[in-house]
Amino acid sequence: MTVPVAPPAPAGIGHNGGPCAGSSYRAHCWSVARRELLGARLPVEVVRMQVRRARDLGLDYKTYAGVRATTGRDLVAFLYSSNALGVFRIGAPVPPAEAARVAASCAAAHLGCAPGLAPDVLARQIGAVSGRTLAPFGSSWAAMRDEMKEWLRAQGLPRDAVLMIGETAHEREMMTAGGLAGFVGGQVHFGHATRAD
Numbered sequence: 001m002t003v004p005v006a007p008p009a010p011a012g013i014g015h016n017g018g019p020c021a022g023s024s025y026r027a028h029c030w031s032v033a034r035r036e037l038l039g040a041r042l043p044v045e046v047v048r049m050q051v052r053r054a055r056d057l058g059l060d061y062k063t064y065a066g067v068r069a070t071t072g073r074d075l076v077a078f079l080y081s082s083n084a085l086g087v088f089r090i091g092a093p094v095p096p097a098e099a100a101r102v103a104a105s106c107a108a109a110h111l112g113c114a115p116g117l118a119p120d121v122l123a124r125q126i127g128a129v130s131g132r133t134l135a136p137f138g139s140s141w142a143a144m145r146d147e148m149k150e151w152l153r154a155q156g157l158p159r160d161a162v163l164m165i166g167e168t169a170h171e172r173e174m175m176t177a178g179g180l181a182g183f184v185g186g187q188v189h190f191g192h193a194t195r196a197d
Contacts, residue, residue, distance in 0.1 A: 050064060050065055050068065053074070056105075056106040057075055057078075057105055057106060057107050058101060058104055058105035058107075058189075059075075059163075059184070059189075063182075063184060066182070067163060067181050067182045070181070070182070071160040071161070071181050071182075072160075073158065073160050073161050073181070074161065075107055075161055075162070075163050075181060076107060076108060076157065076158075076161045076162070077107050077108040077109070077110055077129075077155075077157055077161065077162045077163075078102075078105065078107045078108070078109055078110065078162070078163050078164075078165050079110045079111075079112055079162055079163070079164045079165065079166075079180070080102065080109060080110070080111055080112070080126065080128070080165045080166075080186075081111075081112050081113075081114070081134065081164070081165065081166040081167060081168075081171050081186070082111070082112070082113045082114050082117050082122060083114060083166065083167035083168055083171065083186065084165045084166050084167045084171075084185070084186025084189065084190070085098050085102075085111075085122070085126070085186065086098060086186070086190075087117065087122060088114075089117075090116065090117055090118060093125060094122060094125045094126055097190065098126075098190050099125060099126050101189075101190055101191075102126040102127070102128075103126070103127060107163070108129050109126055109127060109128040109129060110128050110129055110130045110131070110155065110162075111123045111126060111128040111130065111131040111132070112131075112132060112133075112134040112164075112166075112171075112174075113131065113132065113133050113134060114133075114134065115133055115134070115136045117133075119131035119132050119133055129155070130151075130154075130155055132151060134147075134171070134174060135147045135148075135174060137170050141173070141177050144173060144174045144177040144178065145177040145178060145179075147174075147178075148174060148177060148178025148179075148180070149178060152178065159178060159179040159180055159181075160179065160180070160181045161181060162180045162181055163180065163181050163182050163183075163184060164180050164182070164183045164184070165183075165184050165185075165186055165189050166183055166184075166185070166186060167185060167186045167187065171183070
């Protein structure tokens with residue numbers, strides 16, 4: 001005697017339609033579609049354009065192309081954290097090499113400071129459009145999300161067109177909570193470390 005098995009429950013809100021357990025055909029279709037997407041060959045002129053745009057933004061091509069492929073949108077702004085800039089105490093200036101790198105990028109610069117620092121002072125040093133204090137360590141996911149959304153709305157920025165240049169796991173969580181385009185470590189961005197792939 002066979003026992004009837006209930007069909008799997010439909011995917012909930014936020015599910016991207018990826019393969020579900022127990023459906024080998026669906027998993028096969030998903031892997032084929034993903035392989036075709038990632039293996040798609042762009043026309044040479046498009047690649048050249050993207051290489052130029054990555055250079056203008058001050059990013060390596062792999063980072064830029066990855067963000068562009070993920071979001072489907074070009075980057076218009078960078079949110080630099082004070083930690084990524086190497087500023088950890090009140091009165092400490094932004095190092096000249098970091099300030100020059102920010103100035104060389106065609107992306108609009110915005111600054112997020114660790115609590116206790118002076119965002120206005122640091123924002124002026126890098127020519128940032130805005131400067132603010134980031135959500136403190138230990139903030140809830142909802143608080144980080146709401147704070148980031150409020151800032152994006154005030155600046156008139158689409159969330160998936162802003163790349164965060166940060167340094168800590170907490171800043172990475174803020175980026176994720178706010179739905180930003182991506183995260184690049186400050187040590188990598190400013191050339192103090194090699195990129196880990």
